[in-house]
Amino acid sequence: MIQNFPFYLVLIIIIVLLIMLANKIKVAYPVLLVIAGLIISSIPNIPVVKIDPELIFIIFLPPLLYEAAWAISWKELWKWRRIVGSFAFIVVFLTATIVAFVANHFIPGFSLALGFLLGGIVSPPDAVSAGAILKFVKVPKRMSSILEGESLLNDASSLIIFRFAMIAVATGQFIWHEAAISFSWMLIGGIGIGVLVGWLFMKGQKILPTDANMDTILTIVAPYLMYIAAEEVHSSGVLAVVSGGLLLSNNRHSFLSTSSRLRGINVWESLAFALNGIVFMLIGLELPEITSGLEGVSISSAIGYGLLITAVLVLVRILSAYGAVVITLIARNFITVADSRNPGFKVPAILGWTGMRGVVSLAAALSIPEKLYPGGPDFPQRNLILFVTFIVILTTLVVQGLTLPIIIRKVNLPEYDDHLPDEEAEDMIRRELAKLTVRHLHENHGELLNKSVFLQQIHEKWKGKIEEESDIKLSSETKNAYLNLLEAQRAWLIEQNHDEKQYFDEDLIRKHLMKIDLEEERMLLVH
Incomplete structure (x- = not known):
């Protein structure tokens, strides 16, 4: 050997x-x-x-x-x-x-x-x-x-x-x-x-x-x-x-x-x-x-x-x-x-x-x-x-x-409607995540949203006004609020995956879950 x-x-x-x-x-x-x-x-x-x-x-x-x-x-x-x-x-x-x-x-x-x-x-x-x-x-x-x-x-x-x-x-x-x-x-x-x-x-x-x-x-x-x-x-x-x-x-x-x-x-x-x-x-x-x-x-x-x-x-x-x-x-x-x-x-x-x-x-x-x-x-x-x-x-x-x-x-295999087309499903997931994000920020962190520049940027980003995130020093409270938001997004995606009425491909759900994991990992590295 x-x-x-x-x-x-x-x-x-x-x-x-x-x-x-x-x-x-x-x-x-x-x-x-x-x-x-x-x-x-x-x-x-x-x-x-x-x-x-x-x-x-x-x-x-x-x-x-x-x-x-x-x-x-x-x-x-x-x-x-x-x-x-x-x-x-x-x-x-x-x-x-x-x-x-x-x-x-x-x-x-x-x-x-x-x-x-x-x-x-x-x-x-x-x-x-x-x-x-x-x-x-x-x-x-x-x-x-x-x-x-x-x-x-x-x-x-x-x-x-x-x-x-x-x-x-x-x-x-x-x-x-x-x-x-x-x-x-x-x-x-x-x-x-x-x-x-x-x-x-x-x-x-x-x-x-x-x-x-x-x-x-x-x-x-x-x-x-x-x-x-x-x-x-x-x-x-x-x-x-x-x-x-x-x-x-x-x-x-x-x-x-x-x-x-x-x-x-x-x-x-x-x-x-x-x-x-x-x-x-x-x-x-x-x-x-x-x-x-x-x-x-x-x-x-x-x-x-x-x-x-x-x-x-x-x-x-x-x-x-x-x-x-x-x-x-x-x-x-x-x-x-x-x-x-x-x-x-x-x-x-x-x-x-x-x-x-x-x-x-x-x-x-x-x-x-x-x-x-x-x-x-x-x-x-x-x-x-x-x-x-x-x-x-x-x-x-x-x-x-x-x-x-x-x-x-x-x-030339036939097309089936088991799942929504990828582009349509991507748009729907982004739209629903954006609605969830804006609603979650207002309902759970409304007061902090008025004071935190970072959360305001996230709020605007998910409303469709995408801006580059500034290198801002985050308070512990702001970071926790954002991590809480990511957890809410993750829970929604998992819930959609378990919902038999939805036709999202699980591979697409996992792709968005990984994006959330990557974003959470990035936030945990921010001091």
């Missing part, structure tokens, strides 16, 4: 340069990183990279899931909960089942249990890849919300299938009632532990005299504790991190100071950037390790099996997307759905084509032990499962990853 340290430093520099290139040519960076990893792995005398699956499951997965949970809109997740839940659980289970039967029928030596094992590995699409691609094209907010929500939960469902399939392969039996009890505990226990650990962190940071540095460190520690605590009691660590992350994200303004929120955003963006870049590069670098263990089957046959499974995954996802539309159109006659209109054929087609696979699939495949049990026979078809998984990841990333932006631009 130490002797290869310069190599890893160079890799990090290459990752940064490739992501810069990807942004410039408007290609999803996971595609370039995987291809670059393949190229680098073929260079003679390059150190062989061997990925420890525990490294991905313990080191990489918790913070990446946690960061995604903080970034997603809870309002959007709840609005589209039915479609998100169906893709994250029902479609994953359906995909794993179909892959199991196809593998059992077409791949020599593949039992049904091994087929389910492979299905559990390759069934969850990768969120990072889809997000990186959608960054360069305009898609309806509902589509990005559904993809983000699905990605938070599908890893949990696929790893549950993987765990049960591993037991079936090792023991040769599958007891349904035990599996049902275990499955229920993984769901309920994972969510419960995540919420409990998140609540403890929230209360602790609210009560204890922490500062921005301490709060940032605690947010980094939290997902690891959630994941480890859940896995220790054999529940879902993924669901624990997701549920705990959603709880803390939705209450961030109640227990984190302004400085902590601003500092945390910068730290987490950098951390997620680095971790995502490293894991996709590692996927490409892992090729020599995977192919070296491929025995008993030709490379061409193994590639064929991989392409067959890839085709099954794509077809099942597209058909599932159209099936979800049909079910929604039927269900609207009996229950209230998020949107009862027929989305046409374009949106389901795009949603179906977004199923790129990534790091969770590779980590699950690598975690298959070499022996069925210590000192026992070799795990059946382990190397072939690894190779097929790699082909699925590579094919979906490159083919779907490169063609998705082109298809989105060609099909």
